[in-house]
Amino acid sequence: MAKAYRDAIVSLIPPAINRHLARTPQVRNKTGVPGIFPNVQWGKHPAWLAQLTSKHGIKRAWFRIDQYGGEDEARARAIAQREEWLRELPPEFKLSPGLSTETAEKYFGDLLDDSDEPEDEALIAAMIAEARKKLIEINARFDALRPRWLHLGLHLxxxxxQRLMLRVSDLAWKGKKHKVSLSLRRKPLAQGLAEMADNASGFIEELYGASVRDRFMSTHGSVFTVEGFDLERGVSIREIIERPAYAGVHPV
Known part of the structure; x- marks a missing residue:
């Protein structure tokens, strides 16, 4: 399921390409051209440095101002040298660890053929807008396939x-959670547990309906009694309420 979701997301958003990233200036870049820096060769010769870092290592070349007839020419030579290195660099997607290279190449392999061309910002913006719409659909589809959980925790x-602490949730990311705290300063434990049972019953019904509430309380209602409640460890119950039938998931 996790791999299917990952591949569905990869199918929406084109990954970055190493050549494009190498041509993108970083925030700290002050020359306007990535990988091109004013430098001093051997500690005494003003020069422009061309540098390219890739998984194959680091390439560097210095172009001394006194050897190339001035600063502009030396800088131009440095830029040309770096572009030559980039053209020699095999184009590939830059993926986060664990992402599927096969899926990226399946959906966006044609982008590698155009990796020497500047990125079309308007096209990228349109693709991102469309991807956001499809992402909502994908998340809804995978949410429907995920088992529905119920977690109840009760502790002293x-x-x-002395306070009783109740927590009821569906264990979903950004899901529904209910918490309530009840002081036992002026009431016996049995009364406090009975009130917590009422709270839990209402929360469960709100999450999953009356039938789930009745079944859960029928099975676990004893934890809300003095005899069934563990004063030291409390209670923690997790149950799958509904396990959807898995019919296969494919990227859109």
Whole structure:
């Protein structure tokens, strides 16, 4: 499931290409051209330095101002040298660890053929806008395939007076969570547990409906009694409420 989701996302958003990244100025770049720097060769000869870093290593070449008839010519030679290195660099996608190179090449392999061309910013903006729309659809589809969970936690806190702490959630990322704290200063434990049972029942019904509430409370209702509640460790229950039938997932 995780691999299918990853490949679905990769199919939407074209990964960066090493040549394009190498032509993109960094924030700290002050020359306007990436990989081109004013430098001093051997500590005494003003020059322009061409540099290219890739997975194959680092290439450097100095172009001394006194050897090329001036600063502009030396800088131009440095830029030309770096472009030559870039043309020799095999084009490939820059993927985060674990991402599928095969999927990237399947959907965007033609971009590698045009890696010597400048990036079309208007085209990229249009692709991103379309990708955002499809991303909403993909997330909804995968959410529907994910098992639905119910987690209930009930603990006795004693650090600042005795309090019962209840937490009910669906365990989803950015999902629904309910928390409630109840002081036992003026009520016995049995009464506090009964009130927490009512809270839990309402929260579960809000999350999954009355039938799930009834089944859960019928199975685990004893934890809300003095005899069934563990004063030291509390209670933590996780259950799959619904496991969708898996019919296969494919990138869009």
């Amino acid at each position: 806190q004693t650090s600042q007076g």
